[in-house]
Amino acid sequence: MKKRLKSIVGIMMCMLLLLTVTACGNKEKEKEGSNGIPIVRVGVSWHEKQSTNVTVWSDYMKQFGEEKGPEYGVEFEWIEVVGDGTPVQETSNIQDLINQQVDVMVIWCNNAETIGESIKKAQDAGIKVVTLDHQDSGKLADAHVGQETLEQSVIAAEALADILEEDGVKDAKAIELFGSTGDPNSVNRSGGWAQVEEERGMWETVTTVPTEWKTENFKSGLSNALAANPDAEVLFLASDFAFSAVQAALEEAGRWEKRGEAGHMYICTQDINPEAYPAFVDGYIDAGVPFDNIAHAEKVVEVVADLYLGNTVEKENWIVTPAVTSDNIETEPSVWARDYLKAE
Template sequence: MKKYLLPIFGGLALLATSSIALAADFTIGIAWDDKNGEIISKMEEYIAAEAKTQGEAAGLDIKLVVNVAEGDPSRQTSNVEDLINSGVDLVMARLADSGSGAPIRAALDSGIPFVTFDRATTSKVTPTAHVGVDAYDEGLSASLALVELLKSKGVQGKCIEMLGGTTDVNAVQRAKGWHDATDKSGVITTLVTVPTDWLADRMRSGLADALAAYPDANCVFLPSDNFLPSIQAALEGAGRWVKTGDPKHVYVASQDVFPAAVKSMREGYLDLGTSYDAFLTAKEFVRVAIAIHNKQAVGCPKNSCLVKGRVVTQENVNTLPNLWSRVD
């Protein structure tokens, strides 16, 4: 098990929200699936900061104990058991396997609340609560922003919809947001929907084929700008990767706003996106954890607390507070 506490002592570290000399009123165990993405480190940083801020406001000294499963579901279950044995008061996990209820059951059977984070479980074991992003709102808000942008420029949108996956709930919800915002907008027509199964090669080849079939296309809905390099490659191949204001510019509305998207917005290529908001999601988790600790309702439908992202544009990308992906 990879386990750590901050500050570092030898190979161990403690994420502490107050002086080490103080006894913790509330200890949260965090079981990450892995930490391969930069966003996870930022979420952890935000959780630690919010634990201090919200904990002090609630009269709690919150400490965090963290371990990492390196992508192994069995190891994550063992890590959760280790957290339980260490005496934590609540476990939060970003599940390595959404279909496995084992880590959730381990905590609940020990009388310890369990909060799924980012990835909701598809198992039959119900956690105490879930905190994640609102995928539908991500798609909806970015799409509405694109409608308004095109309307302000007097542009009739002829768009290519890139679909992440037909069985992935986040992809399906983002696509639903797109169609709810655009189908009756009178501003945007969806020329074609391109399924990609979240594969970079299919993002590139699918968009390239769609651009060839619909040369008058002038906008793209991208379900995640994690695939922005693939979209850029396809647009470059068609001679359409040009900055805002150029007659050949293709308007792109995206999701997540990862570092590559921030760079592209700053350079004038990517028009807008709704953030996968690490800061607001971390803040909501701490709020939910404190409510559970205080035996209060978490105040969300079916105890599923979904966080709306924020629309990021070329105009606000440099000033939006706590945008984790912006490297200043």
């Protein structure tokens, strides 16, 4: 009887092993495209997708994936999840991608401090992780693609200091519209602005307004700051995605004037999104540095492919763009907003 039971158990184990091998074989087969090359399933977690720059990232990652797939010998399948701007929803979305067993994950995180736990869970499940734009504070991700935002703001602030010097503006009062304390990019940009302020001595930041990246805070914050500091001449923007709100506040305060006109507010900005490009061309914005979303998207595709194929990948992959002023706003290649608006 015992011998018969052992035989039955042995047969069952063999059948289970056979089913497992077959399932694995089918999984591998499902990863092959119609042309026989492997499919890399890329899970992309956006903590929100309301701004234009996120749409550009998404669109161009897919475009470059299609264009460069044959070069890398893979086919890209993109699985996107979008949060509501909260860490809780982001955590849930990333767990969903883990459950779907994606091969590589790209994360645009909400908070650099809290994203680490989700990154660890993905890596424990055998998933390579790439952070985009917002690097996790512990630098746990397998690779990061972003802009060195301290350098970005230093370059932009230096360009503004040159303009102020050229126009004979000294000892100006400045208003800073800050991003979010949980975003390293905000902290870096503010730090770069302060660095040039100290080194060049062209302005003094009299108030720093936190916005938490909310459009309504850009308007209300700037309106209140202008009311308290009507003689301020300089404005630093952590980002210009909400520039319509900035313009509205300046108009209401009677400060929406071009360079060279009385009451002009000298503006130094970051990113040069489509929302700000027309005002830059028309002379309302004086200096800035583009955030080249298209170059970021291309680099993400390259890094994802290399991680999937087991190639050596740099831990940090930085995109560098130059200062933009009225001299080159209409010619600088990294100002993607120009071509984006023309295509609309």
